[in-house]
Amino acid sequence: MATGVQWNLITPEQAREHQVQQRQVRGAQAVRVRGLTRRFGEREVLKDLDLDIAPGEFVALLGASGCGKSTLLRILANLDREISGTVDVAARRAVAFQAPRLMPWKKVWHNVVLGLPGRQDRTKAIAALEEVGIGHRADVWPKVLSGGEAQRASLARALVREPDLLLLDEPFAALDALTRIKAQSLVAELWQRHRCAVLLVTHDVEEAILLADRVLVMKDGVLAHEETIAMSRPRNVASAQFGRIRANLLGWLGVHQPH
């Protein structure tokens, strides 16, 4: 019965230790990972992995399905602590998953401000929802939202926390092509405005090149390749440079295209 309802309490000392750990990060990188290893049984999904993300940097993480991208992101989100190695990560961070994971029993705006300290601030929630373009959906149940709207609400819920680090786990993977394009440009726009560091896990090479400052390719539990995207924004998918980067990254992912 491992539903995750019951879990071990953190002792106050552990909590304080944790805070100290997080305070050390301030002023330096948003993410600093050294020698991170995660095993599931005998299998090492992450092997001695190193990762740095600068404040305000947009990093995309590519990799074949099952290679450990979500595992890494869950560790950075402090959802998985059965690890070895050092993981320093911004204390103010927010996560958006592939599924929106809105609480179905809370109206959309309640979902947005859930967990914020202090009173439930409706104006704050509305402002965040306006920013992602669904201010008019504040007072409905999550069940009536379309897939794209729900994902926007989930983004609003992440951004309202004013994070230094935004962790996105394939947030557009379940959206239809048209909605996905809109959501991608929304994320680009929001990132320009908020200037938080972003780690975007994706399996869409074009999406990674469109959005990121730096693209990482994960393979066999390590970051096998790193590609800095020097193109100016907004980026043109049809340009020659884009095509070259894409072919190169696809090569690293084991996909070889003709010509």
Add this chain to the structure above:
Amino acid sequence: MTDDIAVINTAFGQVAASNTGAIGTSARRQGILRERIKPVSASTKGVPRWLRRASGPVLVVLVWHLASVTGLLPKEVLAGPATVVSSAANLIATGELQQAMWVSLMRALVGLAIGGSVGVTLALCAGLFRLGEDLIDATMQMLRTVPNVALIPLLIIWFGIGEAPKIALIALGTAFPLYLNVYAGIRNVDSTLIEAGRTLGLSRAALIWHVILPGALPNALVGLRYSLGIAWLALVFGEQINATAGIGYLMANAREFFQTDVIVVCLVVYALLGLAVDFTVRTLEKVLLSWRPAFNGT
């Protein structure tokens, strides 16, 4: 990438084209078998639904009435509807019926309140704390297999023949369905939502309040329904124990004097009280579970 898609598209195109060549043309020559899809509004036209639903019970009462008027159904076996209505009016006029109803309803509610709070409290302890689960769950799973009615002799020995054994019987009966359902509800809360709650920085208490308890609510209400059903059953059994007030008492008295009309009145009252309580739970569900995607009651 776009090239791949194009290839797939033409492949599908070819399959589709060859299909129409082989089967499509012969079907088209004979005309295609079609059916008309009826709009919902058309299929429910005619007699209103409530009228159709009411016709069954009305027919039963009618047959019952005819049978007793013609003497086919003797009064000693079962009084006719007319007699039942008049004796109900009598009982209401003297205030006997209201008082009996009140006493019975109170018994059921007090029993439910006691049993329900015990069941819910134990479920919270077992669902939220590992220690609680280890201590409580096995015991509850063992005890729940004992039929409540089989406990009546013990309850009489422990509590005598006053109000206490009746209420204890109801409390015992209602505690288990609530325990089982609330516990299952807590254990089955979507773990991805719990994770999401943790990434939002919810404390343990906030997580329980904002995520786990609302998530367990649908199951809890199912438990409440079962409990109410059992409370009613336990009430009927309990009131057979030397009652001095309540519907059961009214019934026991009627039995002494072969007043089948009064017995029928009491049965109807049991049924009506049950319906009323069920209606209350339905309303509660409508209000509390309107967020549910599966819920279409409103």
